[in-house]
Amino acid sequence: MTILVTGVRGQVGSAVLRALIDAGQEVRAASRRPGDAAPVEGARTVRFDQSDPQTLPDALAGVHKVFLYAEPEGIEEFTAAARKAGVEHVVLLSSLSADSGHDDSPIARAHLTVERALDASGIDRTFVRPGGFSSNALQWAGPIRAARRLRLAYPQAHSEPIHERDMAEVSVRALLDDAHRGATFSITGPESLSQQRQVELISDALGEPVEVERISAQEYRAELLNHLPAPIADTVISYQAGQDGTPQPTRDDVRVVLGRPATGFAQWAADHAADFR
Numbered sequence: 001m002t003i004l005v006t007g008v009r010g011q012v013g014s015a016v017l018r019a020l021i022d023a024g025q026e027v028r029a030a031s032r033r034p035g036d037a038a039p040v041e042g043a044r045t046v047r048f049d050q051s052d053p054q055t056l057p058d059a060l061a062g063v064h065k066v067f068l069y070a071e072p073e074g075i076e077e078f079t080a081a082a083r084k085a086g087v088e089h090v091v092l093l094s095s096l097s098a099d100s101g102h103d104d105s106p107i108a109r110a111h112l113t114v115e116r117a118l119d120a121s122g123i124d125r126t127f128v129r130p131g132g133f134s135s136n137a138l139q140w141a142g143p144i145r146a147a148r149r150l151r152l153a154y155p156q157a158h159s160e161p162i163h164e165r166d167m168a169e170v171s172v173r174a175l176l177d178d179a180h181r182g183a184t185f186s187i188t189g190p191e192s193l194s195q196q197r198q199v200e201l202i203s204d205a206l207g208e209p210v211e212v213e214r215i216s217a218q219e220y221r222a223e224l225l226n227h228l229p230a231p232i233a234d235t236v237i238s239y240q241a242g243q244d245g246t247p248q249p250t251r252d253d254v255r256v257v258l259g260r261p262a263t264g265f266a267q268w269a270a271d272h273a274a275d276f277r
């Protein structure tokens with residue numbers, strides 16, 4: 001059985017690839033730029049760019065299962081090529097936003113588009129819907145490294161950050177256990193934390209204080225636009241404003257699937273302390 005892992009330069013994709021190889025599975029590593037992906041012993045690397053349909057037949061030939069990122073562009077071409085290649089099961093890294101009832105948000109819409117295309121394809125699917133990633137905090141690494149100081153518009157905005165390792169482990173279990181075909185797993189970290197508290201836990205992992213400066217939403221938006229398109233920056237700001245001072249509910253599917261609690265943010269910060277040093 002061959003499993004195609006897309007997005008192997010991505011954080012979750014790379015962790016899924018490693019975990020499958022450790023489990024002795026036959027894997028194919030796919031990336032839009034396979035030359036830039038770290039070579040992985042035991043995995044053939046192929047070019048896979050969902051927005052370039054010519055790359056799909058070769059990447060999918062002989063593949064039984066796929067770990068897929070939720071890219072709306074080219075999803076219909078992907079499902080057609082996957083059906084033709086005889087793919088049986090796709091595990092999609094989706095988003096809890098698809099469960100939020102906010103079809104008007106561009107993030108929710110993008111994930112729902114991909115989920116609906118997979119549902120219509122007739123291929124078995126499992127949706128892994130994480131909430132906010134712990135690794136979103138890596139966007140703070142530059143200013144924390146440079147000055148131990150961070151500018152935030154909503155330091156009291158809450159999320160339930162989830163470790164990339166938990167997302168990868170749930171995805172791998174979904175790929176390897178056929179009982180999970182057709183399931184939708186909603187996964188979050190074990191607790192709701194404000195951004196301020198996340199910074200404190202990073203500071204603990206560093207062993208040094210990190211100062212948080214509160215800035216206006218307009219200043220924050222201007223900073224986000226340095227690395228995000230405007231509709232996504234606006235969605236991020238609207239999420240944070242909506243979660244300002246409001247603890248978010250956690251979801252328990254990490255425990256359901258893995259039989260252990262989700263990993264806390266303090267552990268994530270310890271695992272990534274070097275990124276902030």
Ligand SMILES: NC(=O)c1ccc[n+]([C@@H]2O[C@H](COP(=O)([O-])OP(=O)(O)OC[C@H]3O[C@@H](n4cnc5c(N)ncnc54)[C@H](OP(=O)(O)O)[C@@H]3O)[C@@H](O)[C@H]2O)c1
Pocket residue numbers: 006007008009010011012013030031032033037048049050051069070071093094095096130131132133135136
């Ligand atoms: N950040 C959050 O809080 C959050 C919350 C819920 C869900 N999510 C979901 O998780 C994703 C981010 O996961 P991550 O942190 O692992 O991302 P990441 O490190 O940014 O990697 C995303 C990977 O997706 C692959 N990709 C992008 N466009 C593609 C295309 N056209 N064809 C094939 N592959 C493509 C790329 O792999 P290659 O470069 O190797 O081709 C890329 O490395 C988001 O896009 C979203 O769907 C995020």
